[in-house]
Amino acid sequence: MDNILKLDRISKAFGAVKVADELSYEVPRGEALGVIGPNGAGKTSMFHLITGTLSANSGSIVFDGQDVTRTSAAKRCRAGVARSFQVPQPFTHMTVFENAMVAATQAAGLRERAAEKLCLEILEQTELMEKANSAAGALTLLERKRLEMTRALCAKPKLLLLDEIAGGLTEAECVSLVETIREIHRSGVTIIWIEHVVHALLEVVDRLIVIDFGRKIAEGAPHAIMESPEVQEIYLGIEADA
Numbered sequence: 278m279d280n281i282l283k284l285d286r287i288s289k290a291f292g293a294v295k296v297a298d299e300l301s302y303e304v305p306r307g308e309a310l311g312v313i314g315p316n317g318a319g320k321t322s323m324f325h326l327i328t329g330t331l332s333a334n335s336g337s338i339v340f341d342g343q344d345v346t347r348t349s350a351a352k353r354c355r356a357g358v359a360r361s362f363q364v365p366q367p368f369t370h371m372t373v374f375e376n377a378m379v380a381a382t383q384a385a386g387l388r389e390r391a392a393e394k395l396c397l398e399i400l401e402q403t404e405l406m407e408k409a410n411s412a413a414g415a416l417t418l419l420e421r422k423r424l425e426m427t428r429a430l431c432a433k434p435k436l437l438l439l440d441e442i443a444g445g446l447t448e449a450e451c452v453s454l455v456e457t458i459r460e461i462h463r464s465g466v467t468i469i470w471i472e473h474v475v476h477a478l479l480e481v482v483d484r485l486i487v488i489d490f491g492r493k494i495a496e497g498a499p500h501a502i503m504e505s506p507e508v509q510e511i512y513l514g515i516e517a518d519a
């Protein structure tokens with residue numbers, strides 16, 4: 278199978294806290310993979326390990342056919358890994374378009390004309406074109422989430438990592454964001470999406486993995502995973518025999 282990403286027995290600890298414990302899984306090119314798990318399970322740390330802002334104590338990471346385990350975050354970004362942050366992190370005094378341009382020029386390495394063209398395409402895709410000249414600091418929460426996606430997409434990723442992008446949105450906003458994420462997935466970008474708003478996740482993902490204490494405790498078809506007694510007990514705090 279053509280995997281864009283393979284984690285092989287990745288471990289990482291901060292003192293006694295294991296954020297990744299022999300974590301292994303593969304992501305086929307083009308897949309939308311959902312990740313769930315309790316608070317503090319190590320999900321965001323896993324994104325840091327994939328992007329290279331954290332380095333693993335052991336194990337290996339192969340991205341797009343290359344072993345990137347010891348590769349810098351900047352090189353992994355150029356190779357096609359991009360992420361959004363749980364708390365949006367735009368340059369607040371710059372406009373939406375300028376924020377996108379930073380990603381297109383610095384992360385994707387495009388020159389001005391090509392960068393501008395890409396930014397306009399992505400702003401169209403993420404439905405932020407009308408806000409292109411607004412200051413990023415003046416956006417609503419939904420718009421800031423859309424800007425997070427815009428910045429990640431302007432890095433021209435092969436793999437897009439979304440970290441709790443639906444958190445804090447109203448139901449209507451969530452529906453609109455899900456539609457955009459679906460479109461991005463349809464355009465051919467592989468997605469790994471960490472999300473506590475499970476119903477939003479289930480609208481998009483092909484497969485789910487569940488992480489607890491840095492370990493993968495379940496993996497499979499989304500609805501089957503959500504219904505499994507082990508997941509209900511560990512993730513939702515419901516007794517398996519209740």
Ligand SMILES: Nc1ncnc2c1ncn2[C@@H]1O[C@H](COP(=O)(O)OP(=O)(O)OP(=O)(O)O)[C@@H](O)[C@H]1O
Nearest residue numbers: 291294295296314315316317318319320321322323
């Ligand atoms: N740099 C660090 N130094 C020490 N401990 C850390 C560091 N980063 C994360 N941790 C700890 O590692 C654990 C896992 O954190 P992480 O943010 O990866 O979890 P998470 O599954 O994303 O949680 P949430 O769903 O609440 O966002 C937590 O106990 C956290 O406090």
